[in-house]
Amino acid sequence: LLAAGIAHELRNPLAIVMNALYDLRQILDGQNPEAAEDLRIAEEEIERAQAIIKNLLEFSRESGAELERLDVNDLLSRTLQLMQKHLQNNGVRVTTELGPIPPCLANVNAMRQIFLNLITNAVQAMPEGGELMLRTALVGENRIRLDVRDTGVGIPREHLQDIFNPFYTTKAPGQGTGLGLSVVHSILQRYQGEIQVTSEVGAGTTFTIELPCQCHVEAD
Ligand SMILES: Nc1ncnc2c1ncn2[C@@H]1O[C@H](COP(=O)(O)OP(=O)(O)OP(=O)(O)O)[C@@H](O)[C@H]1O
Numbered sequence: 691l692l693a694a695g696i697a698h699e700l701r702n703p704l705a706i707v708m709n710a711l712y713d714l715r716q717i718l719d720g721q722n723p724e725a726a727e728d729l730r731i732a733e734e735e736i737e738r739a740q741a742i743i744k745n746l747l748e749f750s751r752e753s754g755a756e757l758e759r760l761d762v763n764d765l766l767s768r769t770l771q772l773m774q775k776h777l778q779n780n781g782v783r784v785t786t787e788l789g790p791i792p793p794c795l796a797n798v799n800a801m802r803q804i805f806l807n808l809i810t811n812a813v814q815a816m817p818e819g820g821e822l823m824l825r826t827a828l829v830g831e832n833r834i835r836l837d838v839r840d841t842g843v844g845i846p847r848e849h850l851q852d853i854f855n856p857f858y859t860t861k862a863p864g865q866g867t868g869l870g871l872s873v874v875h876s877i878l879q880r881y882q883g884e885i886q887v888t889s890e891v892g893a894g895t896t897f898t899i900e901l902p903c904q905c906h907v908e909a910d
């Protein structure tokens with residue numbers, strides 16, 4: 691909670707610095723390449739700090755987030771659409787198998803965050819491109835299951851227990867904060883959901899999440 695407060699307080703000064711950098715770039719108007727490069731680095735690092743703050747806020751958000759009825763398949767499709775260019779540019783082919791599932795009572799932003807984080811990880815695990823498979827299914831009466839499978843680099847067995855820890859990352863400095871999966875994990879905990887991972891180095895990784903849908907199909 692303290693971390694969330696600090697993260698929140700840091701947002702404004704960072705936004706002001708970002709604006710100042712933007713102004714500086716205008717003033718500079720491409721006249722000094724060396725200064726422009728410094729500006730670019732400064733902007734990138736501010737963006738990184740902003741990403742960390744955003745994740746920290748999401749990570750520690752209280753359960754008061756607004757719940758709504760939501761169609762997980764629909765949200766998945768829309769998320770994929772948003773990322774279409776990004777997926778294409780990275781040579782990632784997508785296949786989906788979206789089964790019939792009932793609506794879920796959940797927070798749309800939190801859900802989108804889960805999908806974005808898992809899909810982003812999958813893309814990053816396939817630097818040479820590959821296949822991303824998304825599957826949804828109903829498990830039992832009212833649990834939704836989502837598989838996110840990639841044909842990427844995989845995760846060595848000895849690292850599997852670390853990947854959900856905050857700040858655990860194998861990515862180059864500036865590339866990852868190591869908060870993505872810990873955010874996913876903490877959101878799922880809030881919904882009494884679960885996440886599991888299976889992986890084979892050099893072959894790919896599958897993340898499986900399960901979450902209860904508290905909406906009755908007939909309720910309207
Ligand atoms: N699909 C995947 N394939 C291979 N490794 C993965 C995959 N997803 C996660 N990992 C491993 O787990 C680590 C932690 O993932 P997490 O999403 O928490 O952080 P990150 O991706 O490194 O940084 P961030 O998500 O904050 O940008 C990654 O650095 C990577 O080593």
Ligand SMILES: [Mg+2]
Nearest residue numbers: 807811870871
């Ligand atoms: Mg990540």
